Amino acid sequence: MAAPDGRVVSRPQRLGQGSGRGPKGRGACLHPLDSLEQKETQEQTPGQLDMLRKAQEFFQTCDAEGKGFIARKDMQRLHKELPLSLEELEDVFDALDADGNGYLTPEEFTAGFSHFFFRQNNPSQEDAGEQVAQRHKEKVYQSRGNEDLGDTGEDEEAQFQMLMDRLGAQKVLEDESDVKQLWLQLKKDEPHLLSNFEDFLTRIFSQLQEAHEEKNELEYALKRKIAAYDEEIQHLYEEMEQQIKSEKEQFLLKDTERFQARSQELEQKLLCKEQELEQLTQKQKRLEGQCTALHHDKHETKAENTKLKLTNQELARELERTSWELQDAQQQLESLQQEACKLHQEKEMEVYRVTESLQREKAGLLKQLDFLRERNKHLRDERDICFQKNKAAKANTAASRASWKKRSGSVIGKYVDGRGILRSQSEEEEEVFSIPRRSSLGLSGYPLTEEEPGTGEPGPGGPYPRPLRRIISIEEDPLPQLLDGGFEQPLSKCPEEEEVSDQGAQGQIQEAPPLKLTPTSPRGQPVGKEAVCKEESSPSAPDRLFKIVFVGNSAVGKTSFLRRFCEDRFSPGMAATVGIDYRVKTVNVDDSQVALQLWDTAGQERYRCITQQFFRKADGVIVMYDLTDKQSFLSVRRWLSSVEEAVGDRVPVLLLGNKLDNEKEREVPRGLGEQLAKDNNLIFYECSAYSGHNTKESLLHLARFLKEQEDTVREDTIQVGHPAKKKSCCG
């Protein structure tokens, strides 16, 4: 080991000696050498390391500037220091520049150093150097074989490794074993061929090296290309990324915009909804408030209701109690009213009686007075005549006197019942009628037949007993004595009148035929004051009497009408009727005498209850209204119902519209009266008491109707024995 070490070491020493600048350049380039050293330490043997160190020193000498590589001019600078020409240095550089790129890396330099160094030292005898080396090698092998066989193998191994290193086989050969075996074989068997083999190997490896480097270059180019491609791809990728990013951004922008628009829209909607919600909430709150208020009200109302109910119940109880009390009170009141009414009626009747009596008395007295005056005059005349006439006429005068006594009895019986007035009227009258005067009360038209039975005086109506003084009502016949069989001489046959008639003084009164007795008739024959009615006095006594009641409002003209009918005259400014009055009038109806007892009632309200009582026994009723006074017409219905109330509908009714003469002031059209009459089945006339229009016609119509009705009843009673039906009076 020492020998190869020494030899290998010697060559660098020489080189170092030759250059003499080893230590100087050594410190200039440490770094690449350090890396080399490390590598070499791992792979190279110590001899090789030594040589490598030498090579490195030389490399640093060449690379004076410490660039890390040696350029061609660096090598040419060694021309002065080395015993080599410029061309030779050029050749060395070219030989060392294995990859031919124009500069030498430390690896290239180190690899080619040894070989070239030896050839440099022996440029003319290259083979000789090789031979020397060969010999040296052989010597090494021999010494090894001789000294230690084990050491020989190792040496050979080292030699081979060196060769391999020199050739740079590690870079191109993976398995060195075949080459090694062949080398060993050749060394053993043909050592002279070894150098050839080594040359061959050198060439091979050099070519291989070249190929390898080419490959590396290609690889490098490829790598660069790949890098470029990669770069391009990267670029493209980046571009694409950029594009994608921008697209994405654009999309995002659009999306965002859309989203924003949408969100704005939604926000708007939300706002709207929120407002609506707010409104609704407010509404709800309001409603809730109302609800609460209502609830509260309801409660209050309920409470109030309950209270009211209780109050109501209390009130109802009170009402019931009160109504009971009221009923009691009413009953009491009713009884009191009835009592009062009764009292009132009694009082009224009393008043009426008194009034009537007074009136009648007055009227009777007046009439009596008239009559007596007449009689007085007549008697005076008679007396004068008597005195003047001779005695021959005396008998005649006596007869006349007897006759007077008899008539005057009847006549005075009618009018006079011993009235004191007569005396006061005239002394002569008193002389003539020396009758005791009595006061008498009665209705007007009452035939005053009352007479003291004890009076010796042959008074009027002498033969009858004097009846009790009383009020005549329609229910009683006012002249019963006249209808008596005992009464033989009716008023109409009064000798006075006869005489007057004879004498032609009055001339109007006709002698009535002898009274016919009609026992079948329930009615007496009336001889009322109006029987003296001159014009209407019928030739014969009436064979029937009808009582007719006259009603109607005050001032419609009832009294005027009766006056017109009975006396055929009209006096304006009549006083209102007081109580009740009556007149009798005999009329001729279909050849029979009918006496009409006409009851004139007072229309004033206060006499109504009296009037009412007169309906009951009436045969007919006349209801009168004033056709110039609407109110009187409107009252007709009330009058009709009063009549109906008292007698039902069995009595015929004559409806009269009076004052036809005053057409200007008419207020009730004729049609209304007609309609009312038609509706109530009445006889109807419009008349005038003033002009006398329709006064007789209307009453005759009623009288005829009553007569016919009575005839029918009579016939029915006799023939069939059934009650007759009421005839319709109108039409």
Ligand SMILES: Nc1nc2c(ncn2[C@@H]2O[C@H](COP(=O)(O)OP(=O)(O)OP(=O)(O)O)[C@@H](O)[C@H]2O)c(=O)[nH]1
């Ligand atoms: N123009 C005119 N006036 C009349 C007529 N009939 C009566 N009068 C007047 O009417 C007024 C009342 O007449 P009366 O006959 O007293 O009336 P009454 O219906 O009897 O009245 P009471 O007795 O109160 O019920 C008097 O002034 C009459 O002159 C008539 O036909 N024509």
Ligand SMILES: [Ca+2]
């Ligand atoms: Ca090179």
Ligand SMILES: [Mg+2]
């Ligand atoms: Mg009257």
